[in-house]
Amino acid sequence: MKGYRSSNVVVTVNGTSLKKAIVAVILGFNLVFAVSGVMTSLKPEYRVTSSSINEFSKRLNGESLLYILGYTNAYFTQGLSEEAKKPNYGSALFELTTRINLDDPRSLIRNEIPGFFHYDGEILVAGEGINYANMPVESSPPMEVLLAEREASAVELEKESEGNSPPPAQTTGDTRTVFIYHSHSRESFLPYLKGVTDPDSASHPEVNVTKLGTKLQQELIDRGIGTDVDTTDTALGLKEKNWTYGKSYDITRPIVQEALAGNQHLNYLIDIHRDAGRRSSTTIEINGESYAKLYFVIGKKNPNYEQNQKLANQIHEKLQAKYPGLSKGLFDPPAVATRNGLYNQDLSPNSMLIEVGGVDNTFEEMNRTLEIFADVFSEIYWDAEKVDGTPEGDRQ
Numbered sequence: 001m002k003g004y005r006s007s008n009v010v011v012t013v014n015g016t017s018l019k020k021a022i023v024a025v026i027l028g029f030n031l032v033f034a035v036s037g038v039m040t041s042l043k044p045e046y047r048v049t050s051s052s053i054n055e056f057s058k059r060l061n062g063e064s065l066l067y068i069l070g071y072t073n074a075y076f077t078q079g080l081s082e083e084a085k086k087p088n089y090g091s092a093l094f095e096l097t098t099r100i101n102l103d104d105p106r107s108l109i110r111n112e113i114p115g116f117f118h119y120d121g122e123i124l125v126a127g128e129g130i131n132y133a134n135m136p137v138e139s140s141p142p143m144e145v146l147l148a149e150r151e152a153s154a155v156e157l158e159k160e161s162e163g164n165s166p167p168p169a170q171t172t173g174d175t176r177t178v179f180i181y182h183s184h185s186r187e188s189f190l191p192y193l194k195g196v197t198d199p200d201s202a203s204h205p206e207v208n209v210t211k212l213g214t215k216l217q218q219e220l221i222d223r224g225i226g227t228d229v230d231t232t233d234t235a236l237g238l239k240e241k242n243w244t245y246g247k248s249y250d251i252t253r254p255i256v257q258e259a260l261a262g263n264q265h266l267n268y269l270i271d272i273h274r275d276a277g278r279r280s281s282t283t284i285e286i287n288g289e290s291y292a293k294l295y296f297v298i299g300k301k302n303p304n305y306e307q308n309q310k311l312a313n314q315i316h317e318k319l320q321a322k323y324p325g326l327s328k329g330l331f332d333p334p335a336v337a338t339r340n341g342l343y344n345q346d347l348s349p350n351s352m353l354i355e356v357g358g359v360d361n362t363f364e365e366m367n368r369t370l371e372i373f374a375d376v377f378s379e380i381y382w383d384a385e386k387v388d389g390t391p392e393g394d395r396q
Contacts, residue, residue, distance in 0.1 A: 279358065297333060297353040308350070
C-alpha cells in the first residue's frame with residue numbers, strides 16, 4: 001500500500017508538471033501572437049524595423065557576444081581580459097525600442113526634422129576634437145552649378161615638382177602599383193574662383209582636385225612607388241549620360257576596372273576629394289605653417305569594408321602619432337540618394353577615398369599635407385613589401 005501511494009504521488013506530480021508545461025506553451029503562443037499583433041498594428045515610425053535591429057546588433061561587439069554566450073556556458077568568458085567590461089544591455093535595448101542612441105545626440109531629433117538624415121553619418125575612428133557635432137560635410141551641387149563656366153585665377157598655384165629629387169632607396173621600377181583617380185573631379189577651391197563665395201558653387205573644369213592627384217603621383221614616384229593617375233572630367237560624363245551628381249562613382253568605376261584589367265600589379269586605389277567644410281574645420285597649424293586636414297571615407301555597403309578600413313586606420317594612426325590633428329579620422333557618410341555608399345572600394349582591399357582640405361584651402365596647404373601623406377603611405381607600403389618578401393617590380 002505504501003509503494004502504491006508513493007507511485008500514485010509520482011503520477012500526480014508528473015501529471016501536474018505536464019499540465020503546467022501545456023499551459024506554459026499555450027501562454028507562450030498567445031504572448032507571441034499578442035506581441036506580433038501589437039508590433040504590426042503600430043504606426044511605421046514606431047515599429048521595430050530590420051534596420052533598427054541591425055543598428056542594435058552593431059552595439060554588441062565581440063566581447064558582448066561572448067558575455068551573452070557565457071550565460072549558457074561559462075567557457076566562453078574565460079578568454080576575456082580583466083579590463084573587459086560587460087555590455088550595457090539597458091542602453092542597447094533603449095536604443096532598439098526608441099531609436100535613440102544616448103551616445104549620439106543627433107538621434108534625438110533625426111526623426112523630427114525633415115532632411116536631417118543627410119547628416120546621419122557614422123564616425124568609425126574619430127580624430128582629435130572630432131565628434132558628431134562637427135563631422136565633415138560633403139556638398140552635392142546641382143548639375144547646372146557643376147557645369148557652370150567660371151573664371152579661375154592661376155595665381156600662386158603650387159609649382160609642379162620637377163622630379164629632381166634624389167633616387168629613392170627602393171623602387172618598383174617601371175611597375176605601377178598605385179592608381180589615383182577623382183570621382184568628383186571638378187571639386188575646386190574658393191581662393192582660386194573669382195567672384196565665387198558659395199561652397200556649393202566651388203567647381204571648375206581645370207583648377208580642381210585633379211591637381212592634387214598629380215601632386216600625389218609625383219610624391220609617390222619620388223619615394224619609389226610607381227603610380228598612375230587619371231584626370232577624367234567626370235562632370236562631362238554625367239552630362240553625357242544625363243545622370244545626377246550621385247552617379248559620379250558609376251562614371252569612375254569602369255575607369256578603375258579598366259586600369260585593373262590592364263595592369264595586374266595595381267594594388268592600391270586612391271580616390272581624391274576635398275571637403276565642403278569651411279577653413280576653421282579643414283585647416284591646422286603645425287610648426288608655424290598651415291596644413292589642410294584630411295580624412296578617410298569608408299563605404300560600408302562594401303561587404304569587405306573592414307579591409308579598406310584597416311589600411312585607412314593604419315595611415316590615420318601614423319599621422320596622429322606624428323602630426324596630431326592632421327587626420328580627422330574615418331567616416332561612413334549617410335546612405336542617401338546623393339551618396340554612393342560603396343565608393344568603388346569593393347574593387348580592391350587596398351582602396352581608399354581621401355578628402356584633402358576644404359573649399360577655403362590653398363594648394364600650398366594641401367600639397368604640404370600630401371607630402372606628409374606620401375611619407376606615411378610609403379612607409380606602410382614598403383613595410384608590407386618586406387613582409388611579403390617579393391619586390392613589386394619583380395612580381396609576375
